[in-house]
Amino acid sequence: MSPDRTVQVLFSAPDVFYDSFFPVLTAALAEAQLPTVIRREMDPAEVDYLVFAPNDLITDFSGFVRARAALSIWAGVDRVLRNPTLTLPLARMVDPGQREGMVEYVVAHVLRHHVGMDRYILSSSGWNQVAPRLARQRRVAVLGLGELGGACARALSSLNFDVHGWSRRPKTLDGVTCHAGAEGLEAVLAGTAIVVCLLPTTPQTENLLNAETLARLAPGAVVINPGRGAVIDDAALIAALDDGHLGHATLDTFRIEPLPEDHPFRAHPKVTVSPHVASLVRAETAARVIAENICRGEAGQPFLHLVSRRDGY
DSSP states (O other), X not given: OOTTSOEEEEEESOHHHHHHHHHHHHHHHHHTTOOEEEESSOOGGGOSXXXXXXXXXXXXXTTOSSOOEEXXXXXXXXXXXXXXXXXXXXXXXXXXXXXXXXXXXHHHHHHHHHHTTHHHHSOOSOOOOOOOOOGGGOEEEEEOOXXXXXXXXXXXXXXXXXXXXXXXXXXXXXXXXXXXXXXXHHHHHTTOSEEEEOOOOOTTTTTOBSHHHHTTSOTTEEEEEOSOGGGBOHHHHHHHHHTTSEEEEEEOOOSSSSOOTTOHHHHOTTEEEOOSOTTOOOHHHHHHHHHHHHHHHHHTOOOTTBOOTTTTO
């Protein structure tokens, strides 16, 4: 590190993020004994590190000639990855609190559909006792075995679900039957009762769940998507719900956000909509990840969680 200089950090994000991050990020950097100034406005030429939420506040990154890295406070970076002016090393957020939140969201909704809780919650009368399958009799597929997907797959496996995972490249996870590539996708979807989608948006994953791939799922299957909206073909999903092949879809991310009030998902009886809350950033844990990367940059060490422009995540 360079204790003889003050590190200049530009924090570019909406008020809600700045208000929650500023005190904990300041404390984390002070704990690291790194003299730092954090501002919301700064001459780009004087910025050492750009901490930002991908949005429209900054669209031209060419002025950050001194900056050592752009550090996103979000896990998804598809909104800025194709910006030709962003040539800085780009790190996405991999946050322990975010990972825990995603696991809790996914497990909650998988169990909801596995146990069939809607049958009782939405029923106003009757005494229809139906024993659900045990977890070990229910096949669950997790598409995307990165930081979040891998954690969710392991959590579901620990509950005795028959968990199958898919990724573009081969991976190994204890308790999870892993598949990869085009043939692996066909295998992981075939006969699956619940599919959890935690893939990033890339040219290879856009509309991955379409009429053809959705048809491979078991009749009455459930789709849970807390990953990225563009991975699902909206029209194909609605068609599969309407014709009865799919039993339900729980969706937390969408192509357009906020989801328009007149979007067909909002009124569909077989769709649950949540407002992109599956894994909100937690400032108290995410700030430490940002501070660690700034310290690494000052020490000349490799940054954590660098994004591959080639892979798109």
